[in-house]
Amino acid sequence: MSIRQPRSISARQGLWFFLPAGAFLTVMLVYPLAYSLYASFTNMRMTSPITRFVWLDTYAAVLASDQFRSSILVTVVFLVAAITLEFVIGFALALSFKAMRHTHPIMRALLMLPLMATPVSVGLIWKLLLNSDFGIVTYAGQQLGLGTQLWLADPVMSVVSIVIMDVWQWTPFIFLILLAGLEGLPEDVYEAAALDGSRGWDLLINVTLPLMARIIVVALAFRVMFSIATFDTVFVLTKGGPARATDLITLLIQREGLVNLNVALASAMSFIVLLMVTAFSVVTFRKVMANG
Amino acid sequence: MDERRNSTWKERAHILANLCVVGLFLFPLAWMLLGAFKSQGDLLSPTPVWFFIPTLEHWHFIFDNWNVERHMVNSVIVSVATTLLTLALALPAAYGLARFPIAGKDMITFEILSLKMIPPIAAVVPLFVLTQKVGLYNTLMVLILLNTAFQLPFAILVLKSFVEEIPPEIDEAAYVDGCRPIGVLWRIILPLSVPGLICCAVFVFIFSWNEFMIANTLVGGDLRPLPPIVGLALTHRGILWGPALALGVVVLLPVLILTFTLSRYMARGMTFGAVKG
Numbered sequence: 175m176s177i178r179q180p181r182s183i184s185a186r187q188g189l190w191f192f193l194p195a196g197a198f199l200t201v202m203l204v205y206p207l208a209y210s211l212y213a214s215f216t217n218m219r220m221t222s223p224i225t226r227f228v229w230l231d232t233y234a235a236v237l238a239s240d241q242f243r244s245s246i247l248v249t250v251v252f253l254v255a256a257i258t259l260e261f262v263i264g265f266a267l268a269l270s271f272k273a274m275r276h277t278h279p280i281m282r283a284l285l286m287l288p289l290m291a292t293p294v295s296v297g298l299i300w301k302l303l304l305n306s307d308f309g310i311v312t313y314a315g316q317q318l319g320l321g322t323q324l325w326l327a328d329p330v331m332s333v334v335s336i337v338i339m340d341v342w343q344w345t346p347f348i349f350l351i352l353l354a355g356l357e358g359l360p361e362d363v364y365e366a367a368a369l370d371g372s373r374g375w376d377l378l379i380n381v382t383l384p385l386m387a388r389i390i391v392v393a394l395a396f397r398v399m400f401s402i403a404t405f406d407t408v409f410v411l412t413k414g415g416p417a418r419a420t421d422l423i424t425l426l427i428q429r430e431g432l433v434n435l436n437v438a439l440a441s442a443m444s445f446i447v448l449l450m451v452t453a454f455s456v457v458t459f460r461k462v463m464a465n466g
Numbered sequence: 467m468d469e470r471r472n473s474t475w476k477e478r479a480h481i482l483a484n485l486c487v488v489g490l491f492l493f494p495l496a497w498m499l500l501g502a503f504k505s506q507g508d509l510l511s512p513t514p515v516w517f518f519i520p521t522l523e524h525w526h527f528i529f530d531n532w533n534v535e536r537h538m539v540n541s542v543i544v545s546v547a548t549t550l551l552t553l554a555l556a557l558p559a560a561y562g563l564a565r566f567p568i569a570g571k572d573m574i575t576f577e578i579l580s581l582k583m584i585p586p587i588a589a590v591v592p593l594f595v596l597t598q599k600v601g602l603y604n605t606l607m608v609l610i611l612l613n614t615a616f617q618l619p620f621a622i623l624v625l626k627s628f629v630e631e632i633p634p635e636i637d638e639a640a641y642v643d644g645c646r647p648i649g650v651l652w653r654i655i656l657p658l659s660v661p662g663l664i665c666c667a668v669f670v671f672i673f674s675w676n677e678f679m680i681a682n683t684l685v686g687g688d689l690r691p692l693p694p695i696v697g698l699a700l701t702h703r704g705i706l707w708g709p710a711l712a713l714g715v716v717v718l719l720p721v722l723i724l725t726f727t728l729s730r731y732m733a734r735g736m737t738f739g740a741v742k743g
């Protein structure tokens with residue numbers, strides 16, 4: 175399909191339109207990241223005036239550090255647990271919404287609220303709900319005979335806590351995308367499947383899931399990227415504690431870089447994480463976006 | 467007939483279940499809102515207090531002691547300026563990418579997307595060093611510039627998906643009438659992408675209003691917007707629960723109102739335009 179274009183439209187003109195944004199991004203994001211890459215090969219600290227090149231020593235120090243490894247582990251556990259739950263709940267909810275004949279824009283709008291809510295407020299809300307002395311979730315647990323759970327003071331429960339908070343905040347994201355996807359599915363496929371006598375689970379596994387595959391991948395890929403960047407909510411809720419049980423990699427980088435002022439170490443950690451994110455996104459997104 | 471009755475029962479069950487789920491998701495927000503009007507005793511009671519006489523003591527406290535008006539003005543300035551600057555940069559870029567045969571266009575689009583994937587903390591550490599060198603440290607300007615940088619990739623991708631839906635024939639007709647590309651952008655693309663601009667504006671405004679990490683790192687004192695102040699309330703000599711909740715509500719309320727009223731414009735933005743909502 176070719177669109178006939180007048181002579182006057184050239185690539186050069188298009189670049190002029192792109193230039194301001196491109197230049198802005200280069201100065202504000204690309205340059206700092208390049209500077210950070212440079213810093214990761216040095217021993218730069220804001221507390222010491224002398225910076226020298228140390229090649230890969232900083233990276234070696236990061237990879238050998240127990241803190242870094244445990245933070246990566248916590249991040250992966252958090253990511254897998256939260257995203258799995260979000261997907262299962264979000265998909266079930268989307269199917270259930272689809273089963274209602276009339277769409278309910280108000281219900282949808284209400285479900286969007288946790289998603290857009292200010293992250294520091296979200297952390298604060300859950301700090302209130304999960305408080306072991308007067309939190310309503312703790313109270314509900316006592317009433318159900320589960321005893322007094324130390325949601326934020328016990329290492330295992332605190333990981334459960336940040337997962338619960340994340341599920342509350344992000345399930346609506348998966349829900350909204352999958353619902354949009356479900357509503358775009360062709361009706362006739364379902365009519366044909368109904369004629370063949372497939373219903374229930376059969377229909378879900380053999381018809382709905384394959385048709386939804388691309389959208390599911392998009393939703394999950396976005397979630398993986400956003401959840402690696404999780405910071406504000408957990409910073410407010412647990413600050414990485416107790417005893418670093420919820421010390422996500424972003425919290426570790428923040429502490430090394432902005433509290434301990436060890437710029438080199440924080441930069442090296444950032445770049446290892448960036449490498450992981452890039453590897454992940456190249457694999458999933460190239461494919462998805464290209465088909466898009 | 468039986469089948470039909472069955473399905474309406476099923477539908478009612480779905481409606482009921484979905485209402486319960488929506489209620490469950492809204493409860494935490496409602497509980498915070500209630501908490502901001504409870505007296506200290508009710509708030510810290512080990513058994514939840516459902517009925518109480520509302521008090522404004524925490525609200526007086528935050529406005530008297532924490533200079534909330536000042537921080538609110540900062541938040542508004544930063545968010546509005548960020549939104550305008552982002553849209554002004556993003557629309558021409560989206561137009562350029564959507565309509566011109568730029569070499570390596572898909573590559574550029576992918577690079578833009580990968581900028582958005584970078585966890586902000588990776589950029590904040592070097593920015594902490596660099597902004598001090600160029601004298602932007604501790605100014606509202608640095609917040610505006612950086613929020614714009616963080617939101618720009620998102621805005622370009624979403625607007626590009628909206629511009630691509632405008633039929634190119636309209637552009638061509640304008641060219642035939644003697645319009646130049648800049649005229650096409652101003653007279654055709656701009657008015658026809660208003661829904662896309664609203665979608666972007668809502669997201670960019672909310673994201674920069676919510677932004678905590680840059681604001682907490684690169685500005686201090688009176689220049690801070692609201693979110694870092696909430697953080698302050700949490701660590702400052704233990705937690706002052708009442709005032710902290712009142713402040714949490716102050717930050718949250720504009721976001722909730724905007725989201726609720728403009729949600730129909732926002733569906734597309736969720737996946738950067740990758741999924742049409």
